[in-house]
Amino acid sequence: MDTGLVILLVVAAIVVIAVVALASMRQSTRRRQQQREQAESHRSDAQIHTTRAEREQAAAEEQAARAKREAAEAQERTQRAHAERERARELQEQAREIDPDADAQPDDDARSAEARQNGAEVRTRS
Numbered sequence: 001m002d003t004g005l006v007i008l009l010v011v012a013a014i015v016v017i018a019v020v021a022l023a024s025m026r027q028s029t030r031r032r033q034q035q036r037e038q039a040e041s042h043r044s045d046a047q048i049h050t051t052r053a054e055r056e057q058a059a060a061e062e063q064a065a066r067a068k069r070e071a072a073e074a075q076e077r078t079q080r081a082h083a084e085r086e087r088a089r090e091l092q093e094q095a096r097e098i099d100p101d102a103d104a105q106p107d108d109d110a111r112s113a114e115a116r117q118n119g120a121e122v123r124t125r126s
Contacts, residue, residue: 096102
């Protein structure tokens with residue numbers, strides 16, 4: 001082989017290797033750019049989901065607070081109803097103690113209701 005031919009083949013091989021390396025680097029660069037764009041898209045989607053999650057969390061906390069307030073109000077009303085019943089019982093007891101006819105009719109409310117019912121029956125028979 002001629003020395004010039006060997007040099008030409010070596011130079012051609014180096015050029016081919018350089019072209020392949022350059023093409024590989026460009027492809028690698030393009031792939032990294034695509035990965036960057038995809039990562040940015042994922043970050044943007046993640047931010048959207050994070051915002052939605054925070055909004056939902058705030059709504060859930062507000063709903064829980066409202067439910068807690070309503071439960072407290074219901075408990076307070078239950079306590080007021082109990083106090084009203086207790087006051088009514090006390091007043092009934094005081095009325096029985098004060099009423100001069102209370103000794104003759106120990107259960108005035110029940111007898112009054114029964115008398116009203118019987119009176120209605122007597123009137124319908126007549």
